[in-house]
Amino acid sequence: MKLKSVDISKTASASSIVFEALRKAIIEGELTEGEPLRQDEIARLFNTSRIPVREAISRLEEQGLVKTQRYKGAVVSGLSVGEAEEIFDFRALIEPEVIRRAVPLMSPDILDAARASCAAFSESSDPMRWGDLNRDFHSALYSASGLQYHLDVIDNAMDRVDRYLRAQLVLSNGMERANDEHLMILEACAAGDASLAAERTRLHITSARQSLIQNIHSLR
Amino acid sequence: MKLKSVDISKTASASSIVFEALRKAIIEGELTEGEPLRQDEIARLFNTSRIPVREAISRLEEQGLVKTQRYKGAVVSGLSVGEAEEIFDFRALIEPEVIRRAVPLMSPDILDAARASCAAFSESSDPMRWGDLNRDFHSALYSASGLQYHLDVIDNAMDRVDRYLRAQLVLSNGMERANDEHLMILEACAAGDASLAAERTRLHITSARQSLIQNIHSLR
DNA sequence: ATTCAGTAGATTGGATCCAGAAAATGGCAC
DNA sequence: GTGCCATTTTCTGGATCCAATCTACTGAAT
Structure with missing residues (x-):
């Protein structure tokens, strides 16, 4: 018997559906800083009660x-x-x-996947x-590093600055430079040079930081 | 009229009281790995309904x-x-x-506070x-660093390994060594040597890690 | 004895209902 | 018209109630 196995225990609960949707809306800037989250409104939107929304x-x-704030509700934190x-x-x-610890563990599959994302990134014309x-x-x-805790923490950090990251990509030549830097990182990974990949990753991030600071005026 | 002002908006909600209590119980190992959390039971324990417990x-x-796991409930994650x-x-x-970034910002007050904690640590005979x-x-x-995000992340990391940390302190000469290392870190901070303080902090953590690995058998 | 369907109790996820707090509204004096 | 207080409305936090699911047990068929 060949069936595609689905972990039925992971079917999403209402609260996690709402959570994911709100998370996405927040990090993508659809819900802007300071915007209040009305439990009733969200509950109606998802055809559910307020309980999952509160969770x-x-x-x-x-x-x-x-x-x-107690009795005042939640607002998107800027x-x-x-x-x-x-x-x-x-x-x-x-x-x-x-990435330093990931490089020695990178399979060709992973490198291919990264190349694909990189290519899609450079070819996409949709800033969103x-x-x-x-x-x-x-x-x-x-x-590839297999460092689950580190990955979780990075994800959270990325969530928090996602809006700034996006903003940084669209302005000036942010997108082009990011792409160049991605290629350089990829190259170092493919060559198995962990230290070089690490250093290039560091520069990639600090350059985004710099660009953010310099263009701060046009963001606000 | 002199009254001690209390920010009434910060009076704890039932859900945060339960949250804090459970968090403490988990990180201190009172609730052990794999132990199921029954919503009803906890609700009764805190004289509340299941709603705050679920939150x-x-x-x-x-x-x-x-x-x-959906419909199965929560267990303490090991x-x-x-x-x-x-x-x-x-x-x-x-x-x-x-700590490297904290050292230049350390006021005498903070150093005193740290000295006090350090002394209390070395004098306490209660492993708990x-x-x-x-x-x-x-x-x-x-x-002292004022790096709020970093501090939050560190707190979470500490929460996760708290049980191992405690275990590591009680076994062999973990407590003595920790105390020595604390004094060394404190000394570097007081001297304003950020790099030294950083390096000593790194060693402090890696030595705890080492000790943990070596004594792993006695913990399980 | 073993296995399996069926059922009853336990437990979770979600809906509805209620109390208390905060914001909005509407007089009312000036 | 403006500022202030009372009332109404809105909204959140929590309690209670209901439905869906899991689990343990029973008992019958093999």
Whole structure:
């Protein structure tokens, strides 16, 4: 008997559907900073009651994506430029190390997947997709490390600065430079040079940070 | 009229009380790995309904402290030795950098606070308190950095390995060595030598990691 | 004895309902 | 018209209730 096995226990609950949807909406900037999340409204939107919505919101708060005040509700939590810088610094610290440890473990499959994401990134003309493809590329490489905790932490950091990352890609020549840097990182990985890949990853992140700071005026 | 002002908006909600209590119980090992969390039971324990309990559990899951399966409930999520090692590696990467950036900003007040925690740590004969005092000491120093995101991430990492940390302190001469290392770190901080403080912090963490691996048998 | 369907109890996920707090509204004095 | 207080409305936090699912047990067929 050949059946595609589906882990039935992982069918999504209402609360996780709401959680994922809100998370996506927040990191992509559809819900903007300070915007209040009305439980009723969201519940109606998803044809559910407020209970799953509240669970979703409390999870979002744990992730730092919203802030709640008792009896006042939740608002999308913004990120000051200073906070964004801090998170870029954080990424510049951890991601190079993850890729350093990933390089020796990179299978051809993984390199191919990364190449594919990279190509899709460079070819896409839709700025809205750049953010996703950019993350796909990095995730593909990092995942080879097998460092689950590190990967989770990186994901959270990326979530938080996602809006800034997207903004940074569309302005000036952010997209072109990111693509160049991706190719350089890929090259180092393919060559098996872990230290070089790490250093290039570090530069990739710090250059995004720099570009963010310089263009801060056009973002606000 | 002199009244001690209390921010009434921060009076804890039922769900956060439950959350904090469960978090503490888990990281201190009162609730052991694999132990199921029965919503009813917990609700009765706190004289509340299951709603706040469920919110607390979903927050705990977001923090990685429990794992839930749909319709089956939540169990305290354990940590394999490999995962604990990964988190120690993570700490060894990030905490030195935080202290490096904290040193130039350390006021005498903060140094005093750290000295106090350190002294309390060395004098305490209650193994159950060592874990707390150890964290107090490090937190005091790190907090000077003002890097809120880094601090949050470190807290989460500490939560996850708290049980291993405590275990590591009680066995062999873990406590003595930790105390020596604390004094060395403190000395470097007081002298304003950021790089030295960073390096000593790194060694402090990797030595705990080593000790954990060597004594792994006696822990299981 | 073993295996399997069927059932009852336990447990979770979600809906509805209620109380308390915050915001909005509407007089009312000035 | 403006500022202030009371009332109404809106909204959140929590309690209770219901449905869906899991689990343990029973008992019958083989």
